[in-house]
Amino acid sequence: MSNAYPATAAGFDCDILTRLCRTVDQQAEVIGFSVVGGQAFGDGANKVSTAGRAELDLTFADGTMRRTVIKLCRPDIALQPLYRNEVAFYLLARPGLEVEAPQCLGAEFDEMSGTFALALEDLRVRGARFANVMSPVSLQELYALLDQLAMLHARYWQSSELTGRLAAIRPHTEGELHRFFMVLDAVPALVTSEIRTEQFKREIVEAIGTNDSGLYDAVLRTQHYQSSLDYTLCHGDCHIGNTYLLPDGGGLLDWQLTAWGRYIHDVTYLIITALAVEQRREVERDLISYYLDRLAHHGVTDGPDLDEAWYEHRLAANWCLYIGWLTTPITHYGWEISVCNIIRLATAVADLDSVALAKELPSAPSVI
Known part of the structure; x- marks a missing residue:
């Protein structure tokens, strides 16, 4: 069964976001979210190379809220080796690594669909x-x-x-x-x-x-x-x-x-x-x-x-x-x-x- 991730912010719902966040925290539950921005390839911003961006405010069941930037696959070219590799870094190497790098809230590459999502802290907050x-x-x-x-x-x-x-x-x-x-x-x-x-x-x-x-x-x-x-x-x-x-x-x-x-x-x-x-x-x-x-x-x-x-x-x-x-x-x-x-x-x-x-x-x- 494919658990494909959307290529734009419009495709998200609380269930997809909860599944994504549970790759890092098995108790996570997203009960609400709002889209506050994003970038897609071809939107004229000249800021998207290998992945799009969705900027979301997430509300969790424990009452916390997080501003999150989610990296999304580009639907027009096949870049699966890059997506699979970055998910591996954030799930395997990033935990416990003292180097300054974004905190990961969730990361998954879906082999069947070739799509991925990577939820990171919005560094602008810092x-x-x-x-x-x-x-x-x-x-x-x-x-x-x-x-x-x-x-x-x-x-x-x-x-x-x-x-x-x-x-x-x-x-x-x-x-x-x-x-x-x-x-x-x-x-x-x-x-x-x-x-x-x-x-x-x-x-x-x-x-x-x-x-x-x-x-x-x-x-x-x-x-x-x-x-x-x-x-x-x-x-x-x-x-x-x-x-x-x-x-x-x-x-x-x-x-x-x-x-x-x-x-x-x-x-x-x-x-x-x-x-x-x-x-x-x-x-x-x-x-x-x-x-x-x-x-x-x-x-x-x-x-x-x-x-x-x-x-x-x-x-x-x-x-x-x-x-x-x-x-x-x-x-x-x-x-x-x-x-x-x-x-x-x-x-x-x-x-x-x-x-x-x-x-x-x-x-x-x-x-x-």
């Missing part, structure tokens, strides 16, 4: 500000976000839990999410199409002296190389737009690409997208050094040194450009956010000589 490449981020705010990554990575550094109770979350180089992004007729075909049809993407890639196949090969080689190194749980998609800033710190949003792999995957993506090109050039090595200090502070005694981390930072930039933003249509986030992200990432790949560096690595097996 005064959260949502950053992106168009908004300034201070170094102090970036330090706070890097500290959150260090806490996350230290918690699961070489942890047996990743192959045990968290086994539903797969490595960067295995499983359906890896195939989704790396099988040639999947996301790489979309990247190729984007480069061919969007002139600014094509000319930026040409300007840094590479192409779609060169970037794909660089990502594949880098991931294969990283698979033999120390691993941890990674956010997986840690660009600045997947973070939030609080009066006393910051946190991490949108865990759809969470995977276990190499720490630098998160650190590199955050640094490059958070800072304008010139500032990034001036401080990126110092920021990596700060992250390593915080990693040690949070208990990792066998972490990399700065030279090792810098080498891996140079390699990691390839994924950030190729999968991170060349694959993203302008309709998802609008012109300015899309272009600014790609300029920051492409410039970093050129500055760090990332594609050429990856070519020095052994060839990687094909993804099938």
Whole structure:
């Protein structure tokens, strides 16, 4: 029997909301709700990429009320690996995790229908500000976000839990999410199409002296190389737009690409997208050094040194450009956010000589 979740707020009722909340609290009972907002793909807001949003005020039988943001599946494209993965994070890894991330009120992926719903606290109640490449981020705010990554990575550094109770979350180089992004007729075909049809993407890639196949090969080689190194749980998609800033710190949003792999995957993506090109050039090595200090502070005694981390930072930039933003249509986030992200990432790949560096690595097996 299918327990399909609606794609818009209009499809909810108290029974569906109760079922959703009982995935976290078996005693939960929603007795009333009101819709206070939301966003759907194609509504002109340029804020919806892989999931819609429904903003609801929930009333529970115990008398409590919660302002809730519910992530909903997009009905127009198949993104089930992302939905299944984020539900796994919130149900398996989020409980007890001290990292600043939204509290989950309910999460479920329905296998039969391929739909999902993820009910999260509305972070605006706590005064959260949502950053992106168009908004300034201070170094102090970036330090706070890097500290959150260090806490996350230290918690699961070489942890047996990743192959045990968290086994539903797969490595960067295995499983359906890896195939989704790396099988040639999947996301790489979309990247190729984007480069061919969007002139600014094509000319930026040409300007840094590479192409779609060169970037794909660089990502594949880098991931294969990283698979033999120390691993941890990674956010997986840690660009600045997947973070939030609080009066006393910051946190991490949108865990759809969470995977276990190499720490630098998160650190590199955050640094490059958070800072304008010139500032990034001036401080990126110092920021990596700060992250390593915080990693040690949070208990990792066998972490990399700065030279090792810098080498891996140079390699990691390839994924950030190729999968991170060349694959993203302008309709998802609008012109300015899309272009600014790609300029920051492409410039970093050129500055760090990332594609050429990856070519020095052994060839990687094909993804099938």
